[in-house]
Amino acid sequence: MVRMIEQAGWLGLADIALRGGTVAILLLLVAHLLFRLGKGPVIVAGLAFCLSGIVEAVINVSPAVVDLDLSDLTFMALQQIHFIALFIFVKALFDDRFVWGGGCFIPVLFAVPLTLGAGLLDGTGSAIFRGLLVAYDAGLFFVLIRWALDDEASDLVRERRTFRRALTFSVPPFSLIVFLTTMFEREGQVEAILCTVYSAVYFMMAIGFGFWMTSAKKQLLVRPEPGEPRVAQEAELTSADRIELDRVVKAVDGGLYLEPGLTIGGLGDLLNIPEHRLRRLINKGLGYRNFAAFMNDYRIEEAKRRLADPDMAREQIVTHAFNLGYASLAPFNRAFRERVGISPSEYREQALADAISGASPA
Template identity: 35%
Template sequence: MPLATLDIALRGATVALLLVLAASLFRGFGTVLAGRLAAAFALGSVAHAVSYSIGSISQVTIAHAPLIALSTGNVVVFWLFTRALFDETFRLRAWHGLVWAAVAAFSFANCLWIAPAHGGSVRLSIVAVNLIALGFIILAVAQTIASWSSDLVERRRGVRVFIVGAAALYGGLNAILQILWSGGGSEAANTVNSVALAAVVAAISFAMMRVDGAELFPAAPEAQTEPVGADAGADQKLVDALMRLMADERIYRHENISIGTLATKLKIPEYRLRRLINQRLGYRNFNVFLNAHRIAEAKAALADPSQAEVPVITIAMDAGFQSLGPFNRAFKATTGVTPSEYRKLKASAT
């Protein structure tokens, strides 16, 4: 089979699989931010599968340019997807949309005007676009590394990392190939790229079919399981010891507190502490567990008339938050009002 025919066949199969995956994600998890972003990422990957061409410097048509722009903008969607996947408090903001629009617009303009207007700089234009893609892939990987340990649901952690890792590996290699071979198109390179893309999409689809959706997306609270007998007594003692660390030592105030630190203090394996917080206390994310204690302390301080003149940022920092922005977002997500509004409501009630 000629390479060109194999390339087209692989692209067609990949597009069909991505469309099915996007439809399934939207139908099953359209109410969950991570699910919607996953579906959007799958659709953006369709644009990539249709439009990519390793090393090509030919003139881009007006019909082709929007597909390339959507493909380039998809790296922003991938970054946002990883944020929503590993941070259940993450919310989309207007500036996220502006970042996506800016990247897509630059790619579109680059295809139709910037590169053609600078014939000798076509390679530079290709490099610029793919460096942007690499930048967002690096951000997505960094987000995954930073947030992975906070996920308390053991069975979904590996699947999530596999999905993000596989997508990032393909995206990174594709961007590097585009940079290295810009100006030197290769039919073999396109076919190899098609094989890699089809394999990654098939592997991700297979992985997602083998797990329950709740293991990937925070659609509902994890069902708690009650241990019995000696295990129940041992777990309760550990829960009591953990809550003493929270209430007496206020360990949640400590900078860079990690689940490993708590496990060391309790003298138990980290995996057991994850399971304890998840199954006995009902938390799916370690940072959410910490923030619950921080916000409880902040609420008490904001309601205290003797601290009426204490700045909100001081209360936030005392409770363990590192800056005002995350504190405001976490506080409003928990209470429905801002810290200042909460203080006013408590003051008017007395």
């Protein structure tokens, strides 16, 4: 049963005001996602993150201000839902190939037994499971930071690169601190101060996240579905941009895509084009959201040509991968299957059989 404490004091009033502001901002973001950006996995994941964030803002209120009378199990379960929603949202945002599936909810399989143990056991057992739950959440946040940093160099969407940096240095560390401070008992003025500080920081983060979400272009959150053509925005390019973009395309067509380990910065150095401008040219002029996808399209087309060549029928697949600029066989196989729908070995077998029968390979 919810009961308000009459003598909450100025800290309690500030806590309530900040939480109310946070909830209002997140509700605005829910409306923005629902009515202005359409559908898609990133939108659904963003809705789950915002809605669970509203719950997160409410349940951490100090019992001296509003007593929600939540059990430890309920409290920790709701908190875990928010953390997992953040995990899935970041995965969907950074991975242009993201699709909903059972793998999205693997974190739940680990969180459920840990949460049950921490919330239901007493004494030493509860302390052990709480510690394991903290370690587990720390692992989730480490993965988030890795996601944010690993592909930043090849990400061509400027707004998403900005979010990668903001995410790395704000959301995971803050969320982990919140979890650590709310997992253990606190009393009196210390609890009131911690809850108000939490509310203030959460409110500021909600403002920043809300500004980023509502000002970001649709391209950031709404990605093309697999098989849809890339959407270029050539109207945003000047005549000088188009001339420079033509030089980029000709250079890559000429064989630069075969260069092992070629990065966006390396291509910019070779063509004497500043990296920030090269990112914009490829993103706006060609519709690519990721530099690796840009390179892979060229490499896979060349791979298809080589695999269909009867004179190269005995060439090992791994040799093709190395010659096409891949560091190992696994990323080549993955990129090929994503674009063609079958493995390189299957494609070669089919293409050579079609060559023998006189048909054209797909």
